[in-house]
Amino acid sequence: DAGVIQSPRHEVTEMGQEVTLRCKPISGHDYLFWYRQTMMRGLELLIYFNNNVPIDDSGMPEDRFSAKMPNASFSTLKIQPSEPRDSAVYFCASSLLAERYNEQFFGPGTRLTVL
Amino acid sequence: KQEVTQIPAALSVPEGENLVLNCSFTDSAIYNLQWFRQDPGKGLTSLLLIQSSQREQTSGRLNASLDKSSGRSTLYIAASQPGDSATYLCAVSGFQKLVFGTGTRLLVSP
Numbered sequence: 001d002a003g004v005i006q007s008p009r010h011e012v013t014e015m016g017q018e019v020t021l022r023c024k025p026i027s028g029h030d031y032l033f034w035y036r037q038t039m040m041r042g043l044e045l046l047i048y049f050n051n052n053v054p055i056d057d058s059g060m061p062e063d064r065f066s067a068k069m070p071n072a073s074f075s076t077l078k079i080q081p082s083e084p085r086d087s088a089v090y091f092c093a094s095s096l097l098a099e100r101y102n103e104q105f106f107g108p109g110t111r112l113t114v115l
Numbered sequence: 116k117q118e119v120t121q122i123p124a125a126l127s128v129p130e131g132e133n134l135v136l137n138c139s140f141t142d143s144a145i146y147n148l149q150w151f152r153q154d155p156g157k158g159l160t161s162l163l164l165i166q167s168s169q170r171e172q173t174s175g176r177l178n179a180s181l182d183k184s185s186g187r188s189t190l191y192i193a194a195s196q197p198g199d200s201a202t203y204l205c206a207v208s209g210f211q212k213l214v215f216g217t218g219t220r221l222l223v224s225p
């Protein structure tokens with residue numbers, strides 16, 4: 001398996017622009033997670049899905065952030081409008097509850113810079 | 116609210132040394148605990164997962180232990196190598212949600 005795939009790997013945008021981050025989980029996994037990593041706050045869970053349904057979005061910082069999972073092999077995290085404080089590395093992870101006690105596998109991340 | 120602390124924040128050792136990284140958590144009601152490795156500019160690689168009912172897990176030169184009652188886990192690295200240089204993160208799971216520590220940055224010198 002190719003592992004969790006994220007795109008783009010790097011994104012530079014200007015304040016006010018819309019940003020869309022993409023994730024393809026490991027095939028067969030039933031949980032998908034979006035995390036954000038910053039120097040100040042470390043790694044934080046933003047939202048997670050089970051079987052394409054959002055379960056907990058309490059970590060989403062503001063209404064400017066939204067996430068969707070239209071099918072089992074694709075998810076997006078959208079920021080609209082983007083602000084400089086959104087600059088961070090965004091990770092997607094997936095897991096399979098029935099295997100390995102829900103061990104999470106992470107993608108390479110998207111480094112977002114908002115100017 | 117679960118809080119995870121890792122000590123030390125940074126560690127520098129010569130090649131060949133055995134070393135211990137520490138992780139503590141405030142709420143013992145956990146589902147599992149994972150240790151990850153993160154190389155600069157890279158994603159997270161899962162190293163070991165310990166179920167809440169287990170005491171330890173081993174993989175090669177790595178051994179992780181878990182003491183739920185005291186809210187502690189340790190990652191033991193035997194015979195360290197320069198390739199072990201990275202940031203090590205522990206994360207505890209209350210079933211699905213992982214709460215991460217701030218990490219220990221390890222440098223192993225040749």
